[in-house]
Amino acid sequence: MAVIPLPLSPSHFYPSSHFHLRSQPSARNENNNQRDWDATDVQLSSPRPTPAHEAREFLGRTELPIMNIQRRGFLESGAVIGSALLLGGLASRAAAADSPPASTADIWDVFKRRRSVRKFKPDAVPEADIVRILDAARTPPTSGNQQPWKFLVIRDPEKIRQLKEACVERRLKQFDERKDTTTSREKFEDGVRSRLAGYFSAPVYIVVLTDNNSQYPGYNHWDGPMAAGFLTLAARALGYGTVFITDVIPDSVTKEVLRIPDRYTRVCITPLGIPVEWPDAPPKKKLEEFIPYVSL
Ligand SMILES: Cc1cc2nc3c(=O)[nH]c(=O)nc-3n(C[C@H](O)[C@H](O)[C@H](O)COP(=O)(O)O)c2cc1C
Numbered sequence: 101m102a103v104i105p106l107p108l109s110p111s112h113f114y115p116s117s118h119f120h121l122r123s124q125p126s127a128r129n130e131n132n133n134q135r136d137w138d139a140t141d142v143q144l145s146s147p148r149p150t151p152a153h154e155a156r157e158f159l160g161r162t163e164l165p166i167m168n169i170q171r172r173g174f175l176e177s178g179a180v181i182g183s184a185l186l187l188g189g190l191a192s193r194a195a196a197a198d199s200p201p202a203s204t205a206d207i208w209d210v211f212k213r214r215r216s217v218r219k220f221k222p223d224a225v226p227e228a229d230i231v232r233i234l235d236a237a238r239t240p241p242t243s244g245n246q247q248p249w250k251f252l253v254i255r256d257p258e259k260i261r262q263l264k265e266a267c268v269e270r271r272l273k274q275f276d277e278r279k280d281t282t283t284s285r286e287k288f289e290d291g292v293r294s295r296l297a298g299y300f301s302a303p304v305y306i307v308v309l310t311d312n313n314s315q316y317p318g319y320n321h322w323d324g325p326m327a328a329g330f331l332t333l334a335a336r337a338l339g340y341g342t343v344f345i346t347d348v349i350p351d352s353v354t355k356e357v358l359r360i361p362d363r364y365t366r367v368c369i370t371p372l373g374i375p376v377e378w379p380d381a382p383p384k385k386k387l388e389e390f391i392p393y394v395s396l
Contacts, residue, residue: 205337214332215381217341219298220373229338230304230372236334237308240326248314249327250364252307259358264300266353268292299348302341302371306331307354309364324367331370341375344368 234251242248254260271292275285308328310320332342351366360366 207337210333210337213378214336215341215375215379216343217371217373217375217379218343219376220302220341220371221376222301222303223374225304225340225372225374229340230306233331233334233338233340233372234306236337237327237331240323240330242323242326243316243319246315246319246323248310248317248320248323250309250311251327251331252309252358252360254305254307254358255303260300260302260305262357263305263349263353264296266357267296267349270350270353296348298376299343299345299371301376302373304372305369306372307358307360307369308367309360310367312363312365320365324365328368328370335372339374340372341378342370342372345370 230253234253237251238247238249254263268289272285272289275288280288308324308331310324311317312320314320314323328344332344335342345368349369354360354366354369
C-alpha cells in the first residue's frame with residue numbers, strides 16, 4: 101500500500117528555499133556598511149507562497165492507494181475531511197503569519213491611548229525595547245532630511261538621583277531668593293520632593309537633543325519635537341509611559357548634571373518606564389474646533 105505522505109512539520113510547507121531573510125541597510129549603516137539590522141529590518145521575500153497554497157499543491161500530488169472500492173471510498177472521504185481540516189488549519193496559520201506580531205499595537209489605538217505618565221514602576225526596560233523606541237523616534241520627516249537629533253539615554257541610578265537632587269536644589273534656591281515667609285523651608289522642600297518623586301521613579305530617561313551644527317539649524321525647532329512625538333508613541337506601542345518634560349526638570353539642570361555640550365539644544369527629557377497606572381485622558385478639545393473647513 102502506498103503511503104500518503106502527511107506533512108509532519110511546518111518546514112514541509114515552508115521549504116527553506118521560500119524564506120529569504122534579508123537585512124535592509126539603515127540610514128546609519130548605508131555609509132559604514134556595518135551589519136546593523138534588527139527585527140524591524142527583516143522582511144520575507146515576495147511573492148511568498150501561503151501555507152494554504154503550498155498545501156493545495158502538496159495534496160494535489162498525493163496518490164491514494166488502489167484498493168477495493170469501499171476502502172478507497174473510506175480513505176477518500178477521510179482524505180477530504182483530513183484535507184479540509186488541514187487547509188482550515190493552514191489557512192488560519194496563513195492568517196496568523198500575515199497578522200502583525202503581538203507586540204505591535206494598532207496605530208490608532210496607540211494615538212488614542214498615549215498619555216503623559218508621571219509615576220513609574222521600577223522594572224527595568226530591556227535594552228532591545230529602548231533601541232526599538234529610538235529606532236522609531238528617528239523616522240519622522242525632517243527639513244531637508246537633516247535628522248539633527250541625539251538621544252541621550254540615562255540609566256545610571258546615581259545620575260538619575262543627581263538630576264533629582266539638582267532639581268530640588270534649584271527650587272530651594274528660588275525659595276530662598278523669594279524670601280517666602282508663608283511656609284518653612286523644610287515644608288517647602290518636602291512638598292518639592294513629593295512632587296518630584298513620581299517624575300524620578302522611572303528606570304530610564306531619554307534626553308531628546310538637536311545638534312546646533314546640523315545642516316539646517318534654523319529648522320531644528322521643528323525637527324526636534326517630531327522625534328519626541330514619535331518616541332512617545334513608539335514607547336506607548338510597547339506598553340511604556342513617557343512624558344515630554346520641559347520645566348519640571350529645567351534645561352539648565354540637565355545640561356549641568358549630564359554635561360551636555362553647548363552644541364546641543366534640549367528638546368525635552370522624558371522618563372521611560374512601565375506606568376504605575378495609565379492616567380485618564382485630560383480634557384481634550386473637540387475635533388471640530390481644530391478644523392475650519394471654510395476660513396479661520
Ligand atoms: C512642549 C511641552 C512641554 C511640556 N512640559 C511638561 C512639563 O514640564 N512637565 C510635565 O509634567 N508635563 C509636561 N508636558 C506634558 C503635558 O502636560 C501633557 O502632554 C498634557 O497635559 C496633555 O496630556 P497627555 O499628554 O496625557 O495627552 C509638556 C508637553 C509639551 C508638548
